[in-house]
Amino acid sequence: MPELAELLRAWRLRLTPADVGLPPGAGRRLTGLRRSEVAVLADLSTDYVVRLEQGRSDSPSAPAVAALAEALRLTPQESGQLHAAAGLPAPRPARVPTYVPPVVRGLLDNMPGVAVGVYTLPWTMLAANPAWVSLFGPVTPGNLVYEQFTGTAPTPLRPEADTRRFERALVTDVRAALLRYPDDPSLQALIASLRRESPRFDTMWSEGVVTSHRKGPKTSPPTARVPRRFPGPGPPRSPSCATRSRSPTPTSRWSPTRPLNRLPRRAGSATVPRCTRTRPKPPLR
Numbered sequence: 355m356p357e358l359a360e361l362l363r364a365w366r367l368r369l370t371p372a373d374v375g376l377p378p379g380a381g382r383r384l385t386g387l388r389r390s391e392v393a394v395l396a397d398l399s400t401d402y403v404v405r406l407e408q409g410r411s412d413s414p415s416a417p418a419v420a421a422l423a424e425a426l427r428l429t430p431q432e433s434g435q436l437h438a439a440a441g442l443p444a445p446r447p448a449r450v451p452t453y454v455p456p457v458v459r460g461l462l463d464n465m466p467g468v469a470v471g472v473y474t475l476p477w478t479m480l481a482a483n484p485a486w487v488s489l490f491g492p493v494t495p496g497n498l499v500y501e502q503f504t505g506t507a508p509t510p511l512r513p514e515a516d517t518r519r520f521e522r523a524l525v526t527d528v529r530a531a532l533l534r535y536p537d538d539p540s541l542q543a544l545i546a547s548l549r550r551e552s553p554r555f556d557t558m559w560s561e562g563v564v565t566s567h568r569k570g571p572k573t574s575p576p577t578a579r580v581p582r583r584f585p586g587p588g589p590p591r592s593p594s595c596a597t598r599s600r601s602p603t604p605t606s607r608w609s610p611t612r613p614l615n616r617l618p619r620r621a622g623s624a625t626v627p628r629c630t631r632t633r634p635k636p637p638l639r
Contacts, residue, residue, distance in 0.1 A: 358439040359409040365426045365436075366392055366407075373427065395425035414440050449538045450474050450531055454481055473498065476531040476541055477524065497544060499524045503552035522565035525558045 367386030371378045376391055389407065393400040398418060405411040406422075419440045423433040430451065434444035454472055462470055462483040469486040473479055477498035487493060500506075502524060528545060535541055549556040 355406075355412065355414075355439060355441070356409050358414070358436070359407050361436055361439055362392075362403075362407050362422065362426075365428065365432070369427065374425070392422070392425055396421040398422070414442075416442050416445075420445060447535065450476060450478075450535045450541055452478075452480060474531075475534070476528045476544060478544075499528055499555075500544065500548060503548055503555040519565055519568065521554070522558055522563045523567045525555065526564050526566070529559070529562075529564075 366389070369387045370385075371382075371387065371391065374387070374391075374395060376387075376395075389403045390400045392398075393403045396403070396418070398421060402411065402418075403422075406414060416437075419437055419442055420433075423436050428436060430447060430453075437444045452474060458472055459481075462472070462481060465483065466485060468483075469489045470483045471479060471486050471490075471493075472481045479493060479496055479498070482490075482493045502521060528541075528548075531538075531541060532545065545559070549559060
């Protein structure tokens with residue numbers, strides 16, 4: 355397995371003893387970790403680690419690869435690549451990822467004219483850029499699904515059928531997250547709270563609804579200020595994240611493809627940038 359050998363060697367050499375809590379030792383010339391140090395960290399034999407790096411060991415076990423991934427301080431994506439190189443499926447993370455990838459951080463930093471909010475798979479907010487804060491207010495670690503079903507999220511004017519479809523799509527998202535991360539206690543607590551506090555959510559959950567998000571026009575109330583949370587249609591898929599975009603303005607319809615320089619610039623006293631909701635994709639399995 356030459357790919358596995360190359361990855362193990364590259365990831366071993368990028369670490370230092372200080373990175374993993376080991377003493378540097380006197381007269382050390384090696385820039386990375388020794389194979390014997392990796393073996394100690396992974397609770398494997400040094401000979402076995404040597405044979406893996408030299409490509410002389412076929413079909414390593416899943417526990418051994420997982421131990422090496424932990425010893426080498428791999429990210430979930432890197433761990434998935436290591437498992438794939440070993441011919442194994444990637445392990446399923448126990449919790450919903452809350453890591454915001456650098457590419458999404460760049461989106462927050464480099465799009466000042468677009469309000470961008472970042473969410474987890476079950477729609478818990480993680481981060482936002484200044485344009486989002488100016489439009490919706492300070493970022494809070496709230497959950498969009500909980501707010502929608504408990505009546506704490508401002509709702510745009512739209513047909514009841516569209517609202518019901520949007521809510522069914524949110525239920526679908528939460529169930530998809532549960533199927534991917536069944537052991538996440540915070541996700542289990544969210545679902546329990548929703549089923550207890552929202553009969554509407556409980557009914558949809560019991561029915562096993564599966565609905566996709568859909569783009570569509572909507573209008574906010576004529577006398578309303580721009581809402582702090584503006585539920586919109588679901589995110590189209592992209593290679594790195596899921597996004598949804600809109601331009602919420604009172605008494606105006608919106609289109610995700612409408613040019614930014616043609617948008618109404620003010621709503622009451624608030625400047626109105628375009629809005630994008632973003633959810634990081636989960637690690638590859």
